[in-house]
Structure formats: structure tokens, C-alpha cells
Amino acid sequence: MKLVIGGNAQGKLNYVLSKYHLQEEMVWDGVLPDHTVLQQRETMIMNHFHLWIRNCISNGGCPEDEILSLLDCHDNLIIISDEIGNGIVPLEPFEREYRERVGRILVRLAERAEEVERVICGIAQKIK
Amino acid sequence: MMILVIGGSGSGKSSYAEGLAVSLAESGNIKKYYLATMQVCDAEGRQKVERHRKLRSGKGFFTIEQPTEIHHSLEKMEQGERVVLLECISNLTANEMFSEGETKPEMQVVENVIRGIESLKRQVTHFIVVSNNVFEDGVIYDATTREYIHAIGKINQRLAALADQVVEVVVGIPVVI
Numbered sequence: 186m187k188l189v190i191g192g193n194a195q196g197k198l199n200y201v202l203s204k205y206h207l208q209e210e211m212v213w214d215g216v217l218p219d220h221t222v223l224q225q226r227e228t229m230i231m232n233h234f235h236l237w238i239r240n241c242i243s244n245g246g247c248p249e250d251e252i253l254s255l256l257d258c259h260d261n262l263i264i265i266s267d268e269i270g271n272g273i274v275p276l277e278p279f280e281r282e283y284r285e286r287v288g289r290i291l292v293r294l295a296e297r298a299e300e301v302e303r304v305i306c307g308i309a310q311k312i313k
Numbered sequence: 314m315m316i317l318v319i320g321g322s323g324s325g326k327s328s329y330a331e332g333l334a335v336s337l338a339e340s341g342n343i344k345k346y347y348l349a350t351m352q353v354c355d356a357e358g359r360q361k362v363e364r365h366r367k368l369r370s371g372k373g374f375f376t377i378e379q380p381t382e383i384h385h386s387l388e389k390m391e392q393g394e395r396v397v398l399l400e401c402i403s404n405l406t407a408n409e410m411f412s413e414g415e416t417k418p419e420m421q422v423v424e425n426v427i428r429g430i431e432s433l434k435r436q437v438t439h440f441i442v443v444s445n446n447v448f449e450d451g452v453i454y455d456a457t458t459r460e461y462i463h464a465i466g467k468i469n470q471r472l473a474a475l476a477d478q479v480v481e482v483v484v485g486i487p488v489v490i
Contacts, residue, residue, distance in 0.1 A: 288323015
């Protein structure tokens, strides 16, 4: 699994598509890729990972368990997520929880990722 | 040596800073102090403190609660070599700025915090300061919050100038800047 992070609108998806010569059809946008599809394909991209976490929490799910168990079965995934923790503590309890959980999930994914890149202005810095 | 550790919410900056303090204290019989700045006023705050205590437990830190006037923590330390971890600048700044029902001016807050940090830096062996990146959420806040963000920005710049090393923690990964 590879992890690509960065602020909003930094060109993360375009960077990944061109680096790995992948088409838009390989992109799962804000949803977890399907098991059967992952078995058939070499590499899939999961974009807007942070939004998936947000929806998952809203629906009472546990994003930590879901993503880790998916990765236990399939490691051929490039996960793209916004960094959302670089701001003032939100007033709304849900927003605080969302922000903190995204941060901690990304720390865990970074630990198991074979590569972590941070994209700023379309330029990637390899940090792991 | 002074090291500034900066990161966003949930970035893993605390865990990294603790590891740093432990490794700096390893060479010799150096005492480790943790300066806690958070003023707990609700269940969520208590939970946060509890999480941090768990993270620190077994690492041999002596905790000093010092929500304001950070240099007074020196009076509570033993003499000799010591490694001090201060966490964190955003709480300290908020406590200095919004206490006793009034808002203190930005410049006064910046000077107070920096003076305290300078005297700690002079009197301890190794000093690790944890600060926050609160600058990139794109939200336009009210005047008071803007002043608070500005104060932290100025403090971070002064701390970076005082520090021997500045490390940004990104998804748990230290990036030296």
C-alpha cells in the first residue's frame, strides 16, 4: 500500500495517475474499493479517503477496523487523503472527532505503507 | 539543545516528541520533566489528558502542571541535568491570552511566552517544545481568534529561531525543516 497525502487541491490525484500511468477508471472516489475488483486488478486508487472516514463515522461505522481489514487482504492500493489537521480546534464535537480520527488513521497507515508521499503544489515529497 | 516539534491534530507529534526526550535523556542519569499546559474543564479534556498520560506512562517523566507562566516550572525541578518537554504552545498561548475574563494583547502574550521559554532554555540540558500547525484550514475567523492564530504564528517563528532543530511531524513521520 502506498499513501499520498497533502492539502486540499494540491494535485494529488493527477500526480498519482501520471506517476503510475493509471486511468480514472481505477479510481474509487470516497468509497472503499470492492474486494472482487481488487483481486482482479494490479493497482487501484482510493481517492478522498478522508471523506470516506467522515461518512463512515457519520453512519456509526468504525473506519479503523474497516480499512485495516481490507488492507490485510489487499495491499495493491494507493490511498489518497487530504491532510485536515492543520487548523484551529473546531467548535463542533463531531468535527473534532473527525479531524483527530483522520490524523490517527493516517499515522497508522503511514506505519504500514511501503511509501508515503506528500504533495504540495503538484510536487511530491517522498517522506517515507 | 533545543528542538521545536510542530504538527497538526492527530499528526503523532506528541509521541515523536516523547521518544525524542527519552533518547536525549538516555545518555547519563538525566531527569525527564513533562510540562503540561492544558486546563481541564470538561470530560473531553479529561479524556485527552488521560490519553496523553497513557502514552507517557512507563517512560519515566515527572509531570509538572504549568498552564501559565511557564518559567515557574523551574522552581519545581531538581537541580542537575534535565530534559524538559513542553506540550504545547497552543494551550499555553490560549491560557496566557484568555485568562481572568479578559483578552491580553497579542504582543504582550508573545513576549510573555518567549521570555518564559528563553529562561527555560538557559537552565535545562535539553528542551523540546511541541507546537501546533493551526494555520491551514482556510477558515476566516473572528478578530479574537485571528489574533490568537497570529500570536502562535509569531511564537513559532521565534521558537524556530531559538531552536537548534525544527521538526515537522507528518502522519507520524518526522520531517526536518
